[in-house]
Amino acid sequence: MPYVLLSPLVVLLAVFTYWPLLYTAYLSLVDVRLFQPDRYVGLANFRGLFHSPAFADAAWNTVIYLALSLPLKVLLPIPIAVFVWCMGRRMAALYRTILFVPTLLSFVVVAIIWIWMLNPVIGQFQSVLHLLGWQMPAVLSDAAVAIYVIIGVSAWKVVGFHALLYLAGLASIPRELIESMRIDGAGDWRILRSLLLPLLSPTIYFVSVTSVLFTVQHVFTPINIMTGGGPSNATTNLFYLAYQMAFESFNIGFASATALLLFLGLGALAAVQARLIGRGVHYQ
Amino acid sequence: MTGLAARGPLALSRPWRAVAHLVLFVAAVSILLPMLLVCATSLKPPAEINGGMPWPEAPTLSNYAAVFEKIPFGHYLWNSAATTALRVSGQMMIALLAAYAFARFEFWGRGLLFALTLGAMMLPHSLTFLPTYLLVSWLGWFDTWQGLIVPNLVAPAAVFLLRQHMLAFPRELLDAAAIDGAGPWRALWLVVLPNIQPALAAIGILLFIECWNEYFWPLVITESVSSMTVQIGIRRFLDAERGDDLGPLMAGVVLVSLPALLIFLWFQRRILETFVSAGLKG
DSSP states (O other): OOOHHHHHHHHHIIIIIIIHHHHEEEEEEEEOTTSSSOOOOOHHHHHHHOOOOOHHHHHHHHHHHHHHHHHHIIIHHHHHHHHHHSSSSHHHHHHHHHEEEEEEHHHHHHHHHHHEEOOOOOEHHHHHHTTTTOOOOOOGOOOTTHHHHHHHHHHHHHHEEEEHHHHHHHHHHHHHHHHHHHTOOOOOHHHHIIIIIHHHHHHHHHHHOOOHHHHTTTTTHHHHIITTTTTTTSSOOHHHHHHHHHHHHHHHHHHHHHHHHHHHHHHHHHHHHHHHHHHGGGOO | HHHHHTTTTSSSOOHHHHHHHHHHHHHHHHHHHHHHHHHHTTOOOOOSSSOOOSSSOOOOOOHHHHHHHOOHHHHHHHHHHHHHHHHHHHHHHHHHHHHHHHHHOOOTTTHHHHHHHHHHHGGGHHHHHHHHHHHHTTTTTTTTTHHGGGGGOHHHHEEEEEEEEHHHHHHHHHHHHTTTOOOOHIIIIIIIHSSSHHHHHHHHHHHHHHTTTTTTTHHOOOTTTTOOOOOHHHHHHHHHSSSSSSSHHHHHHHHHHHHHHHHHHHHHHEEEEEEEEHHHOO
């Protein structure tokens, strides 16, 4: 009986999740040729990648994306959640609704909105700066800044959602614990440090793990729409590079090798997170 | 003592209270202002689009009509609505059966299968898109609804959440149903389903929003009006737009966003609660 119930799930998982994973590994080791059998090339695809400047750019950018996005997406929502938590019932409900809105918008819509806001000619920032006699710089075509714009836009999309997750964690903390700490003479900082943050640690762990996946994967959309990976590879990441190799330069071996390296990198990062943060997690 | 209770969970000194209000106000404005500007621009006649006031002085709905004339927006909407409805119903059916199996039965391989299901959450498209694309093309599903729907029929998070709800379900009720002669199948439909209906609705809404907003897979797998979704359609419109169709583009942005926003406002409390439980148990 349970096997019958599970059969659709098992078949679909096998065909569309786990077989593709194995097949990616296979494709990374061969040279795919039209109308001829695949040729085994060993690690040649990986060697090719390591000699390609585009791969180096994408790998470095992936590190930058993660290093800057994680504090923004994991830490910034904590004070926001605490502040909403301290508001009156009415205000808290209003802010909760507003904070959830960017989660509901598609990343396509978010990207279009910010392209338009930031446009140096017809953009909304420009129409304000214009009044002061200033000119809005073309941030998206400036290789030195574009990546920070994309990091900012993708943080804008999720900070509110993460704040709501933290808020849920805060709401489940029994008020008596806080009251008793205060009666013992603890101030806000002490309550925050020795009660609230430890009790939030499972949520912090959850948010930091999902933020890694989110940062590597969902940032595809703003990259694709806002900069196309440019200018001169300044905003591309490993996922975007794999997509371009597959569908623009039709290099299946390189694309698969990139995806596989990304998989190994993400796995290693998840293991590090489990050791560093997961060990510190305090379950009530 | 009432004063203490009214002060909220933290005492927050006066300067910190000011900081809190300021931070939240700035956050709210940074979220709402761009959206208000988009709505305002979508209502502007062509003469007011560039320059002029941020709000429309002679509001018009002509941009909304123009989206349907300039691009096959109606087709895109139909593709999105139909494939979303089919995919979400499929995801719910499959997740419901699987969650019931995981929650109700002891069987060989249960732990492994559950781990593989959760593992799929960590294996997003970014890692497996190429073989999936090759397979879908080989099946002849490129640029079709099947190509959009079938590879995405498993929603691991839905399996996980539904299993949690079923585990919390009182065992005695199931035993009572069994004593009354209901098999596991009847127990699922007649006892379990009606009781987890709120969770089902909330999960369905979240899956709807996720599917409606999806970009990567439709970008890879659709090519023509016969299967292209609104997200890809509006993106193409952005590329084709050369500064003269800003009004219709913004109208399109509003229309694309409206379904998820309306559903959220309608079911707000339920959705927030589901997110809450999802976050806590992760």
